[in-house]
Amino acid sequence: MTRVSHLGIAVRDLEKAVEVYKIILGCEPVTIEHVSDQKVRVAIFRPAGEESAAIELICPDPDNKSIQAFLENRGEGMHHLSLHVDDVASRLDTLKQKGYRLIDEKPRPGAEGKKIAFVHPKSTGGVLLELEQD
Amino acid sequence: MTRVSHLGIAVRDLEKAVEVYKIILGCEPVTIEHVSDQKVRVAIFRPAGEESAAIELICPDPDNKSIQAFLENRGEGMHHLSLHVDDVASRLDTLKQKGYRLIDEKPRPGAEGKKIAFVHPKSTGGVLLELEQD
Numbered sequence: 001m002t003r004v005s006h007l008g009i010a011v012r013d014l015e016k017a018v019e020v021y022k023i024i025l026g027c028e029p030v031t032i033e034h035v036s037d038q039k040v041r042v043a044i045f046r047p048a049g050e051e052s053a054a055i056e057l058i059c060p061d062p063d064n065k066s067i068q069a070f071l072e073n074r075g076e077g078m079h080h081l082s083l084h085v086d087d088v089a090s091r092l093d094t095l096k097q098k099g100y101r102l103i104d105e106k107p108r109p110g111a112e113g114k115k116i117a118f119v120h121p122k123s124t125g126g127v128l129l130e131l132e133q134d
Numbered sequence: 135m136t137r138v139s140h141l142g143i144a145v146r147d148l149e150k151a152v153e154v155y156k157i158i159l160g161c162e163p164v165t166i167e168h169v170s171d172q173k174v175r176v177a178i179f180r181p182a183g184e185e186s187a188a189i190e191l192i193c194p195d196p197d198n199k200s201i202q203a204f205l206e207n208r209g210e211g212m213h214h215l216s217l218h219v220d221d222v223a224s225r226l227d228t229l230k231q232k233g234y235r236l237i238d239e240k241p242r243p244g245a246e247g248k249k250i251a252f253v254h255p256k257s258t259g260g261v262l263l264e265l266e267q268d
Contacts, residue, residue: 077260
Protein backbone atom coordinates (compact mmCIF):
# COMPACT_ATOMS: atom_id res chain seq x y z
CA MET A 1 0.00 0.00 0.00
CA THR A 2 1.18 3.51 -0.79
CA ARG A 3 0.97 6.13 1.96
CA VAL A 4 2.58 9.43 2.86
CA SER A 5 5.60 8.58 5.00
CA HIS A 6 6.75 12.08 5.82
CA LEU A 7 7.07 15.65 4.70
CA GLY A 8 10.62 16.99 4.86
CA ILE A 9 10.96 20.67 5.83
CA ALA A 10 14.37 22.31 5.36
CA VAL A 11 15.33 24.67 8.20
CA ARG A 12 18.39 26.73 9.10
CA ASP A 13 18.27 26.35 12.88
CA LEU A 14 17.07 22.94 14.03
CA GLU A 15 16.69 23.76 17.73
CA LYS A 16 14.63 26.85 16.96
CA ALA A 17 12.45 24.96 14.45
CA VAL A 18 11.86 22.16 16.96
CA GLU A 19 10.50 24.69 19.46
CA VAL A 20 8.25 26.16 16.75
CA TYR A 21 6.87 22.78 15.66
CA LYS A 22 6.34 21.53 19.23
CA ILE A 23 3.69 24.23 19.58
CA ILE A 24 2.22 23.74 16.11
CA LEU A 25 1.96 19.96 16.39
CA GLY A 26 1.26 19.78 20.11
CA CYS A 27 3.85 17.08 20.73
CA GLU A 28 7.54 16.42 21.27
CA PRO A 29 9.77 15.07 18.49
CA VAL A 30 10.29 11.31 18.67
CA THR A 31 13.94 11.74 17.73
CA ILE A 32 16.55 14.39 17.03
CA GLU A 33 19.61 12.90 15.41
CA HIS A 34 22.49 13.33 13.02
CA VAL A 35 22.28 11.21 9.86
CA SER A 36 25.93 11.31 8.87
CA ASP A 37 25.69 9.67 5.44
CA GLN A 38 23.01 12.17 4.40
CA LYS A 39 24.85 15.09 6.04
CA VAL A 40 21.79 16.36 7.89
CA ARG A 41 20.45 16.67 11.39
CA VAL A 42 16.78 15.77 11.60
CA ALA A 43 13.98 16.10 14.11
CA ILE A 44 11.03 13.79 13.51
CA PHE A 45 7.53 14.45 14.81
CA ARG A 46 4.84 11.78 14.68
CA PRO A 47 1.74 13.61 15.95
CA ALA A 48 -0.61 10.75 15.03
CA GLY A 49 1.62 7.74 15.72
CA GLU A 50 3.94 5.37 13.96
CA GLU A 51 1.92 4.55 10.83
CA SER A 52 0.76 8.09 10.10
CA ALA A 53 2.48 10.83 8.16
CA ALA A 54 5.44 12.33 10.02
CA ILE A 55 6.95 15.80 9.87
CA GLU A 56 10.72 15.77 9.44
CA LEU A 57 12.67 18.95 10.08
CA ILE A 58 15.97 18.82 8.20
CA CYS A 59 18.99 20.96 8.92
CA PRO A 60 21.88 20.44 6.50
CA ASP A 61 25.48 20.08 7.59
CA PRO A 62 27.71 22.91 6.32
CA ASP A 63 29.05 20.60 3.58
CA ASN A 64 25.61 19.43 2.40
CA LYS A 65 25.63 21.35 -0.87
CA SER A 66 22.20 20.31 -2.09
CA ILE A 67 20.12 21.42 0.90
CA GLN A 68 22.34 24.43 1.60
CA ALA A 69 21.62 25.52 -2.00
CA PHE A 70 17.89 24.94 -1.46
CA LEU A 71 17.95 27.21 1.61
CA GLU A 72 20.00 29.80 -0.26
CA ASN A 73 17.71 29.83 -3.29
CA ARG A 74 14.25 29.30 -1.81
CA GLY A 75 14.61 29.84 1.92
CA GLU A 76 13.25 27.56 4.60
CA GLY A 77 10.25 25.48 3.62
CA MET A 78 8.90 22.19 2.34
CA HIS A 79 11.75 20.29 0.73
CA HIS A 80 10.52 16.82 -0.19
CA LEU A 81 7.57 14.48 0.04
CA SER A 82 8.28 10.91 1.03
CA LEU A 83 5.94 8.09 0.06
CA HIS A 84 6.06 4.66 1.64
CA VAL A 85 5.56 1.96 -1.00
CA ASP A 86 5.70 -1.83 -0.85
CA ASP A 87 8.38 -2.18 -3.50
CA VAL A 88 10.60 0.75 -4.50
CA ALA A 89 12.31 -1.12 -7.36
CA SER A 90 9.00 -2.06 -8.96
CA ARG A 91 7.61 1.49 -8.61
CA LEU A 92 10.80 2.90 -10.15
CA ASP A 93 10.43 0.50 -13.08
CA THR A 94 6.86 1.65 -13.66
CA LEU A 95 7.84 5.32 -13.49
CA LYS A 96 10.81 4.77 -15.79
CA GLN A 97 8.67 2.98 -18.38
CA LYS A 98 6.25 5.89 -18.30
CA GLY A 99 9.07 8.35 -18.96
CA TYR A 100 9.42 9.89 -15.49
CA ARG A 101 12.79 11.45 -14.76
CA LEU A 102 14.46 9.56 -11.92
CA ILE A 103 17.25 10.81 -9.67
CA ASP A 104 17.99 7.24 -8.53
CA GLU A 105 17.63 4.54 -11.15
CA LYS A 106 17.78 1.87 -8.45
CA PRO A 107 16.91 1.80 -4.74
CA ARG A 108 19.76 2.72 -2.43
CA PRO A 109 20.19 2.30 1.33
CA GLY A 110 18.57 4.98 3.49
CA ALA A 111 18.40 5.52 7.25
CA GLU A 112 17.06 2.76 9.52
CA GLY A 113 17.73 -0.01 6.99
CA LYS A 114 15.24 1.40 4.48
CA LYS A 115 15.51 1.31 0.72
CA ILE A 116 15.00 4.71 -0.85
CA ALA A 117 15.02 6.41 -4.25
CA PHE A 118 14.30 9.94 -5.42
CA VAL A 119 12.20 11.06 -8.39
CA HIS A 120 13.01 14.39 -10.07
CA PRO A 121 10.67 17.37 -9.49
CA LYS A 122 10.48 17.88 -13.28
CA SER A 123 8.29 14.78 -13.45
CA THR A 124 6.12 15.34 -10.39
CA GLY A 125 4.68 18.85 -10.63
CA GLY A 126 7.67 20.43 -8.90
CA VAL A 127 7.83 18.03 -5.95
CA LEU A 128 11.09 16.35 -4.94
CA LEU A 129 9.69 12.87 -4.32
CA GLU A 130 11.25 10.18 -2.18
CA LEU A 131 10.05 6.59 -2.38
CA GLU A 132 10.85 4.43 0.62
CA GLN A 133 10.39 0.83 1.65
CA ASP A 134 11.10 -0.83 5.01
CA MET B 135 -5.42 14.53 18.02
CA THR B 136 -3.26 16.39 15.52
CA ARG B 137 -2.49 14.66 12.23
CA VAL B 138 -1.47 15.58 8.71
CA SER B 139 -4.69 16.10 6.78
CA HIS B 140 -3.23 16.78 3.36
CA LEU B 141 -0.41 18.25 1.36
CA GLY B 142 -1.52 20.80 -1.21
CA ILE B 143 0.44 20.85 -4.47
CA ALA B 144 -0.10 23.78 -6.84
CA VAL B 145 -0.21 22.77 -10.51
CA ARG B 146 -0.87 24.56 -13.80
CA ASP B 147 -2.71 21.79 -15.64
CA LEU B 148 -4.95 19.71 -13.38
CA GLU B 149 -5.76 16.97 -15.89
CA LYS B 150 -2.09 16.45 -16.71
CA ALA B 151 -1.11 16.42 -13.02
CA VAL B 152 -3.85 13.90 -12.23
CA GLU B 153 -2.39 11.52 -14.82
CA VAL B 154 1.09 12.01 -13.33
CA TYR B 155 -0.05 11.36 -9.74
CA LYS B 156 -2.19 8.35 -10.68
CA ILE B 157 1.05 6.58 -11.61
CA ILE B 158 3.05 7.91 -8.63
CA LEU B 159 0.40 7.04 -6.05
CA GLY B 160 -0.96 3.94 -7.72
CA CYS B 161 -4.58 4.97 -7.32
CA GLU B 162 -7.36 7.11 -8.78
CA PRO B 163 -8.34 10.44 -7.25
CA VAL B 164 -11.37 10.20 -4.95
CA THR B 165 -12.68 13.48 -6.30
CA ILE B 166 -11.99 16.16 -8.89
CA GLU B 167 -14.05 19.25 -8.26
CA HIS B 168 -14.31 23.00 -8.47
CA VAL B 169 -14.32 24.80 -5.11
CA SER B 170 -15.85 28.06 -6.20
CA ASP B 171 -15.37 30.09 -3.02
CA GLN B 172 -11.66 29.25 -3.00
CA LYS B 173 -11.35 29.77 -6.77
CA VAL B 174 -9.56 26.48 -7.37
CA ARG B 175 -10.10 23.14 -8.99
CA VAL B 176 -8.79 20.29 -6.88
CA ALA B 177 -8.07 16.61 -7.31
CA ILE B 178 -7.79 14.66 -4.06
CA PHE B 179 -5.91 11.36 -3.74
CA ARG B 180 -6.22 9.21 -0.62
CA PRO B 181 -3.76 6.39 -1.28
CA ALA B 182 -4.06 5.00 2.27
CA GLY B 183 -7.71 5.69 3.00
CA GLU B 184 -9.93 8.24 4.65
CA GLU B 185 -8.01 8.93 7.87
CA SER B 186 -4.54 9.06 6.32
CA ALA B 187 -2.73 11.98 4.78
CA ALA B 188 -4.14 12.97 1.38
CA ILE B 189 -2.49 14.58 -1.63
CA GLU B 190 -4.45 17.53 -3.00
CA LEU B 191 -3.58 18.86 -6.43
CA ILE B 192 -4.69 22.49 -6.71
CA CYS B 193 -5.18 24.38 -9.94
CA PRO B 194 -6.12 28.05 -9.47
CA ASP B 195 -8.87 29.77 -11.42
CA PRO B 196 -7.57 32.58 -13.65
CA ASP B 197 -8.75 35.14 -11.07
CA ASN B 198 -7.15 33.41 -8.07
CA LYS B 199 -4.38 35.95 -7.57
CA SER B 200 -2.65 34.26 -4.65
CA ILE B 201 -2.00 30.85 -6.21
CA GLN B 202 -1.43 32.31 -9.68
CA ALA B 203 1.30 34.44 -8.08
CA PHE B 204 2.74 31.37 -6.35
CA LEU B 205 2.98 29.56 -9.70
CA GLU B 206 4.46 32.63 -11.34
CA ASN B 207 7.10 33.14 -8.64
CA ARG B 208 8.01 29.61 -7.59
CA GLY B 209 6.57 27.32 -10.25
CA GLU B 210 4.57 24.20 -9.59
CA GLY B 211 5.20 22.51 -6.27
CA MET B 212 4.21 22.04 -2.66
CA HIS B 213 1.96 24.92 -1.67
CA HIS B 214 0.61 24.25 1.81
CA LEU B 215 0.52 21.71 4.61
CA SER B 216 -2.82 21.05 6.22
CA LEU B 217 -3.08 19.72 9.77
CA HIS B 218 -6.24 18.26 11.22
CA VAL B 219 -6.71 19.42 14.82
CA ASP B 220 -9.53 18.92 17.33
CA ASP B 221 -10.12 22.62 17.92
CA VAL B 222 -8.86 25.24 15.46
CA ALA B 223 -9.88 28.22 17.65
CA SER B 224 -8.00 26.88 20.65
CA ARG B 225 -4.88 26.11 18.58
CA LEU B 226 -5.01 29.62 17.08
CA ASP B 227 -5.19 31.10 20.59
CA THR B 228 -2.13 29.14 21.66
CA LEU B 229 -0.17 30.19 18.58
CA LYS B 230 -1.23 33.82 18.98
CA GLN B 231 -0.15 33.88 22.62
CA LYS B 232 3.23 32.50 21.60
CA GLY B 233 3.65 35.26 19.02
CA TYR B 234 3.03 33.29 15.81
CA ARG B 235 1.91 35.35 12.85
CA LEU B 236 -1.59 34.30 11.83
CA ILE B 237 -3.26 34.84 8.47
CA ASP B 238 -6.68 34.11 9.99
CA GLU B 239 -7.24 35.35 13.53
CA LYS B 240 -10.37 33.22 13.80
CA PRO B 241 -11.56 30.00 12.12
CA ARG B 242 -13.51 30.52 8.93
CA PRO B 243 -15.69 28.14 6.90
CA GLY B 244 -13.84 25.84 4.50
CA ALA B 245 -15.01 23.17 2.07
CA GLU B 246 -17.17 20.29 3.29
CA GLY B 247 -18.39 22.17 6.37
CA LYS B 248 -14.92 22.34 7.89
CA LYS B 249 -13.49 25.15 9.97
CA ILE B 250 -10.12 26.31 8.70
CA ALA B 251 -7.46 28.92 9.44
CA PHE B 252 -4.06 29.68 7.95
CA VAL B 253 -0.80 30.42 9.77
CA HIS B 254 1.82 32.59 8.05
CA PRO B 255 4.97 30.93 6.66
CA LYS B 256 7.09 33.50 8.52
CA SER B 257 6.22 31.68 11.75
CA THR B 258 6.49 28.08 10.56
CA GLY B 259 9.87 27.70 8.86
CA GLY B 260 8.55 28.78 5.48
CA VAL B 261 5.49 26.54 5.41
CA LEU B 262 2.04 27.91 4.60
CA LEU B 263 0.11 26.03 7.28
CA GLU B 264 -3.60 25.30 7.27
CA LEU B 265 -5.37 24.12 10.42
CA GLU B 266 -8.64 22.33 9.87
CA GLN B 267 -11.37 20.83 12.01
CA ASP B 268 -14.40 18.76 10.95
